[in-house]
Amino acid sequence: MTDRPIDPDVDLHVPAQRAELHWPVLGAISAGGALGALARFGLQSALPAGPADFPWATFMINVSGCLLIGVLMVVITEVRPAHRLVRPFLGVGVLGGYTTFSTYAVDVQRAVAAGAPLTGLVYLVATLAAALVAVTAGMWLARRLTRKRPVGAR
16 A cells, blocks of 8 residues: 555645645535536436346446546646646546446446346446547547647648
8 A cells, every 4th residue: 555645636744735625626526526417317317228228328428428538637737727626526526427337337237137148248348448448539639639730830
C-alpha cells in the first residue's frame, strides 16, 4: 500500500488542500451526479431490456460516457485550464452518475441466470472493449479538434 493520496491534485497531509474537499466540491459532485443519473434513467427507460436480452441502453451509456470522459480530460488538462469545480462536476458528478458499470455487472449476472450465458459473455467483453476504444477515441478526437493551426492556415 502506498502513502500517496488517492487524488493526485490533493495532498491530504496538507490542511489547506484538505479543506478544498468539502462543501463546494461535494455540492458540485452531487449536482452533477443528479443530472447524470437523470440522463441515464431516461435512456434506460427508453430502451428497456429483458434479463436475457442484450442491454443496449447500458452499453450505449457506458461507451458514450467513456468517450465523453476522454474528451473532458484532454480539454481540461491539455487545452484549457478549468475552474477547480469543473472536473468534480462533469467528470465525477455528471459522467459518474451517467455511466453505470455496476449495472453492467448486474446485467451480465442476469443474462447468465436467465439462461443466456453467450449474451452475458458477449456483453461483458464488448462493453469492456468498446469502453476502452471510446475513451481513447475521445482523447484522440479532442486533441485533433483542439490542435492549434498556424495563422493563415486553412
